[in-house]
Amino acid sequence: MMYVLLGVLIGVLLPNQSAINNRLRASVSSPWVMSAISFLVGTSCLAVLTWTTVGTVTFDPRLFATEPVWLWSGGLLGVIGMTTTVVLLPIIGALYSTALNLTAQVVTTMIIDHFGFFGVDIYPANAWRLTGAIIVLAAALLAVRAGRPNPHLNQPTPSPIWYLVGLAVGVCFGLQVVINGQLTGVLGSAIHAALISFAVGLLVLVLLVAVTRSSLRIRVPAGERKNPWWMWIGGALGALYVAGVAFLAPLIGSALTVVVIQLGLLAGSMAVDHFGLLSAPKKSVRPLQVIGLIFMGVGVLVMNAPEILA
Template identity: 45%
Template sequence: MFGVLFGILVGLVMPVQTNANSRLRLSVGSPFLASLVSFTVGFLTLLAAALLLDGRLPDPALTAGRPAWLWSGGLLGVAVLTGNIFLFPRLGSVQTVVLPVTGQVIMGLLIDHFGWFNAPQAALGATRILGALLLVSGVLGAIGLADALLRRDRVVGTGSSAGLSLWAWRCAGVVFGMFSATQTAVNGQLGVVLGTATGAALVSFTVGVAVLLLIVLGTRATWGLGVPAGMDRNPWWMWIGGFLGAAFVFGNAFLSPVIGTGLTVMTILLGMMAGSLLIDHFGLLGARRKPTTLLRALGLACMVAGVAVIRLF
């Protein structure tokens, strides 16, 4: 039960991180530069945590003779982050949420069933499938799919995104979600090998910073910090995204070997949706206030039921 509650708590920080990074992007201009700043803050946070809590930095020698995929967590994280940037204008808000979530749930269950990435095995039975369906259904309700359909939430873009191209982007959305679940399993196993979840998260962020730095240099993003038009100042909380991201990656690395990748993904998704509803309902962190509807509340309850089915039965 502790693992489930901790997973929900870890998930709660993600919507806050998203808002913080979105606000940071307005001030620095480039989404890649905002991601680099966020990753750098997270890297420094984890570096300090490793020295204070573990008393040492992770020892790369412990990975000698181990599979190369142990180092892929940071690369997967950057792929997911960058993927969402490209998905939104092509698929719209609803599909950008639902398709990656579907990929996360599917991949999490497959990793558990086959024991990929040395994850603890859990057979894919009717109960786990039912729980997954409840969770995905809850996500549809929590993001207000019915409201979106009534508004006819159209894909933003040109004719080039139609037909086969549109379906290619939809498949990419599922794949990015699968990358996210894979990152959870990889960082969890890296934490086992290194003997510290903090060290695993630090390695992941180190790789992420290196990759993002190459992207920023390659795209020749303009460096600078300003106050967006129509705003008086930059809020202090726009800098905490990296700190929260570090906590999120640490939580994933800690939980995955304990409760399994599938359940880790699902409990964190539950926390993410709950946090999003709270931010929208109260208009926190500069977000436009959007009171919780009955449909969204029922969607969250459906997600709770899905996690409970998998955890208790």
């Protein structure tokens, strides 16, 4: 249960990263520049932590020959998922994007855990895990739906292809969890694995900034007197998330890792909305959101019931 609580805590911090990055986005020219800055900060933090704990930020280059190519793709998958979400949100909306993302992540990681793909330890999709996962998904959709305004009925219906893209984003994030967990086993350090993932993502984002010729100028948004110092630390929270996931996935399974992170994420999102943290606009939490969050917790307990009852 200690690892489950750690996953929830990591998830609680994620909405703060979103609020921080949203403020940074207001001061730069494009989302790619914002993401590149965030990844640069995260990579720098992880480099210091890796040097402190491991004694080096490099690794044996012979691993490129002895380990599969996919082991190094976690950062690339993260960037693909993140950049695709930026495009997808205005088209299908946050509700459908969140629902498809979470569903695909849970299904993907449960399949991988059940069959032991990518060399992970096998966590069979037994009745407890399947029931718990269904409860979590239903409760999460209730909480997300309760917190969204009613959709505009005059908007055109998006092509079904975009909903498939939303599922693909969740698959990317689910694979990233699994791959970074396996990289942790190879390198012997979750922090070192997170550094490699961030470094790959940073390289991809720098190339995107170069290709799109995005301006690197930092400005103060209209109505603001200056840029707050905290708008630069989103990457540090992102680094904590990637390192935490890489640490937890080999210990409790990829599917349960995804679920507990999402439980914490929704709880943190409600706190950010309710209290207006980090300059986010205040939005009252609705009773159905709280009910959904409670049932997500029940679903996590059901998924983990064999270990709790043992």
